[in-house]
Amino acid sequence: MTRVAVVGAGIVGLSTAHALRKAGAEVLVFEPGPPGSGQSAGESRIFRHAHDDVRLASFVSRSRRLWRNWEAEFGVELVSGAGAVAIGDSVEDKLRVLSQLPEIPAEMLAPAQLAARLPILADFRGKAMVDADGGAIRTRAAFSALTGKLKDALVAEHVLAVRHAAAGDVEVRTGTRLDRFDHVVLCAGRGTAGLARGAGLDITVELAAHARVTFRVRADVKAPLPTFQDASGVFAETGVYAAPSADNRRYAVGLSETTEVHQDGSLVDPTSLDVLCARASAYVRQALPGLDPEPLDYVHCWVTRLPWGDDGVGIWSTGKISAVAGHNLFKQAPALGEALAETALSGVVPAVLRPESQLGQS
Ligand SMILES: Cc1cc2nc3c(=O)[nH]c(=O)nc-3n(C[C@H](O)[C@H](O)[C@H](O)COP(=O)(O)OP(=O)(O)OC[C@H]3O[C@@H](n4cnc5c(N)ncnc54)[C@H](O)[C@@H]3O)c2cc1C
Known part of the structure; x- marks a missing residue:
């Protein structure tokens, strides 16, 4: 063996x-x-098919099938069925890439459809899409x-x-x-x-540090909630991602931005993670009125990014x-x-x- x-x-x-x-x-x-x-570490991750590189979208599509196989094997939900929503002009590029892979159901959302799917979001009239087979990965499960x-x-x-x-x-x-x-x-x-x-x-590997903050979903919001990416800039940030917890009562929000670290792993600016967390809270106040903007918990972590x-x-x-x-x-x-x-x-x-x-x- x-x-x-x-x-x-x-x-x-x-x-x-x-x-x-x-x-x-x-x-x-x-x-x-x-x-x-x-x-x-931490609860929830986004499962999305949309990537700039169609080969990666295809690889991720295979991974989606394997997540389903695991759900059958382990008898537990591992990716929510609530979809992955994205807003901003870049959704057109995302849909163009996904159109090359007809097995992935993704479409534009009109403002009313967006509001129904993501009731925690403030009024948004720009471009929006949903990747219906995307959703929140149940990391703990x-x-x-x-x-x-x-x-x-x-x-x-x-x-x-x-x-x-x-x-x-x-x-x-x-x-x-x-x-x-x-x-x-x-x-x-x-x-x-x-x-x-x-x-x-x-x-x-380019090393960086990153922070994500979790907020409480207000009691009157209807679940289940999709995951969310905002590249629109309408709410003062151009790179935000977010995902619900398994019970849909908490929503984790992070800026795609990372902060610089030295080769030994120490932060170049020791206040930088705090700044990222404060910006996530400020974003929630503006963009996500369905969340209580008081942070519940944090994930601070390393990012290992390849040059390409x-x-x-x-x-x-x-x-x-x-x-x-x-x-x-x-x-x-x-x-x-x-x-x-x-x-x-x-x-x-x-x-x-x-x-x-x-x-x-x-
Ligand atoms: C806040 C946040 C949000 C994210 N959002 C998303 C998302 O929405 N969607 C997505 O797909 N991905 C997302 N990611 C990225 C994703 O979580 C990571 O790419 C992934 O978890 C990496 O897993 P890994 O097993 O490669 O690394 P790790 O989880 O870091 O595992 C490596 C393990 O190796 C161990 N180790 C290290 N050195 C040694 C050693 N010398 N000997 C023995 N063990 C060692 C460590 O203790 C560690 O447990 C996010 C990451 C973070 C932090």
């Missing part, structure tokens, strides 16, 4: 381990903290289901180094262990580029070590896990995910 180590139990690592098990591999997942406490399946595979250790050993296999060193595997997959989020460098893979775009993703591989990097990967995780499992077992990275393909170009 092929022995594979996965480093990192974020959504991508767990998806990879799950796919490897299904393919018959023996898997260990190294993760020092609670699974899902890195970039995957996904982690609960995946960790339930994989609990016997989890090793609570921080990996210090990974390298090809003289015996032809791959060595994984942690604080207190030395293990050997037929293949190692690096899904360590912010830690991936460093571990990959030690194994001979050079991955350029905010949605860029790629798999790097050398010998028996593979690594994945990118941003906005939650929605892609089931398809990415499948692709990483395939890479680990065949030694070949699917063509569209090779770095030279620059999947997810802006």
